[in-house]
Amino acid sequence: MPEHAAPAKRRGRPRGGSDARQRIVAAATAEFSDLGYDGATMRGIAGRAGVDAALLHHYFGTKADLFGEIVGAPMRPDLKIPEILAGPRDRIGEAILRYVLDVWEQPEARRRGILVLRSAIGNKVATPLFAGFLSRELLVRIAAGIGLPDAELRASLVATQVAGLLLARYVLRLAPLADASVDELVAWVAPTIQRYLDAPSP
Amino acid sequence: MPEHAAPAKRRGRPRGGSDARQRIVAAATAEFSDLGYDGATMRGIAGRAGVDAALLHHYFGTKADLFGEIVGAPMRPDLKIPEILAGPRDRIGEAILRYVLDVWEQPEARRRGILVLRSAIGNKVATPLFAGFLSRELLVRIAAGIGLPDAELRASLVATQVAGLLLARYVLRLAPLADASVDELVAWVAPTIQRYLDAPSP
Numbered sequence: 001m002p003e004h005a006a007p008a009k010r011r012g013r014p015r016g017g018s019d020a021r022q023r024i025v026a027a028a029t030a031e032f033s034d035l036g037y038d039g040a041t042m043r044g045i046a047g048r049a050g051v052d053a054a055l056l057h058h059y060f061g062t063k064a065d066l067f068g069e070i071v072g073a074p075m076r077p078d079l080k081i082p083e084i085l086a087g088p089r090d091r092i093g094e095a096i097l098r099y100v101l102d103v104w105e106q107p108e109a110r111r112r113g114i115l116v117l118r119s120a121i122g123n124k125v126a127t128p129l130f131a132g133f134l135s136r137e138l139l140v141r142i143a144a145g146i147g148l149p150d151a152e153l154r155a156s157l158v159a160t161q162v163a164g165l166l167l168a169r170y171v172l173r174l175a176p177l178a179d180a181s182v183d184e185l186v187a188w189v190a191p192t193i194q195r196y197l198d199a200p201s202p
Numbered sequence: 203m204p205e206h207a208a209p210a211k212r213r214g215r216p217r218g219g220s221d222a223r224q225r226i227v228a229a230a231t232a233e234f235s236d237l238g239y240d241g242a243t244m245r246g247i248a249g250r251a252g253v254d255a256a257l258l259h260h261y262f263g264t265k266a267d268l269f270g271e272i273v274g275a276p277m278r279p280d281l282k283i284p285e286i287l288a289g290p291r292d293r294i295g296e297a298i299l300r301y302v303l304d305v306w307e308q309p310e311a312r313r314r315g316i317l318v319l320r321s322a323i324g325n326k327v328a329t330p331l332f333a334g335f336l337s338r339e340l341l342v343r344i345a346a347g348i349g350l351p352d353a354e355l356r357a358s359l360v361a362t363q364v365a366g367l368l369l370a371r372y373v374l375r376l377a378p379l380a381d382a383s384v385d386e387l388v389a390w391v392a393p394t395i396q397r398y399l400d401a402p403s404p
Contacts, residue, residue, distance in 0.1 A: 153386075164362035
């Protein structure tokens with residue numbers, strides 16, 4: 001069936017309208033659930049949905065794009081962080097933290113971010129999927145961008161601090177963190193991220 | 203919330219045997235759910251369970267003890283951290299982190315800790331309860347022990363790093379963190395905690 005047309009945000013939307021789209025989303029969800037993030041392939045998803053793999057790429061982009069869209073990810077650090085890593089080295093901690101907090105300060109992005117975090121942690125099927133996406137699309141890229149010993153460990157340590165901060169401020173809403181300004185949080189926490197990314201290995 | 207039938211370690215068991223115990227656990231669960239951690243009272247729980255408040259205290263200790271027992275908390279940082287804060291000031295970051303990781307390295311404690319974290323974050327009713335417990339029993343006490351400006355914010359920042367590390371290592375099992383030794387993690391992360399607790403406010 002011919003599928004191209006109504007412009008979605010960045011990509012086309014399959015013509016059979018919401019039918020084809022729903023079929024692809026259902027197929028991708030099943031593929032990710034069955035095989036995990038690393039095991040899932042765009043070809044497999046296309047097969048399940050009964051559409052051509054090239055067409056799937058054309059409409060939904062990469063596996064990371066498709067996953068981000070399915071989980072309703074409010075930000076795509078896999079796209080933004082490499083850009084930040086290419087900037088001034090001594091401001092990376094601050095740049096990462098400001099990027100993340102600026103996104104989460106927007107109510108709609110925060111609402112979706114909380115949903116993603118809740119299901120990534122609260123749901124046993126979602127947990128390894130989310131971890132796979134995080135590792136493959138984000139941590140490995142940061143590690144490649146750092147080019148230091150222990151690069152993957154460093155990237156993962158950054159993830160611990162950022163995730164813990166998001167949880168405590170936006171999900172648990174611990175008062176001192178929920179009440180702090182973005183500037184205050186950056187002043188406290190950016191040096192942590194900076195240290196994980198550029199201090200000598202202990 | 204999981205009920206566990208294992209005998210209470212330090213305290214007696216209500217005479218009526220497991221009936222009275224189950225009634226108290228059910229009453230406490232309802233009270234915490236209805237009123238939140240801060241709003242729940244031992245008197246209210248005793249009333250719901252139809253037992254005397256003094257008896258409830260005698261068998262279950264404080265509200266924190268009862269909550270910790272109901273959620274199956276694998277550790278009681280509210281009891282241990284003040285002890286650590288009374289020790290050498292320049293090793294507090296390391297002492298806190300070693301205490302937490304040593305507990306979580308034990309399989310049974312880890313299993314229960316993961317359950318508690320999952321439900322604290324994944325379950326909307328459990329989230330504010332857990333946050334209330336954390337604030338009231340842990341963060342406020344750490345803050346009092348620090349005696350510095352921004353004490354509650356500092357304590358909360360420690361919580362972000364510790365929680366993020368536990369999540370990433372034990373729940374998401376991100377490979378570089380899951381594979382690291384406790385000593386490696388302490389070497390990387392203890393300075394973060396130490397800085398939050400004793401660096402000048404930025």
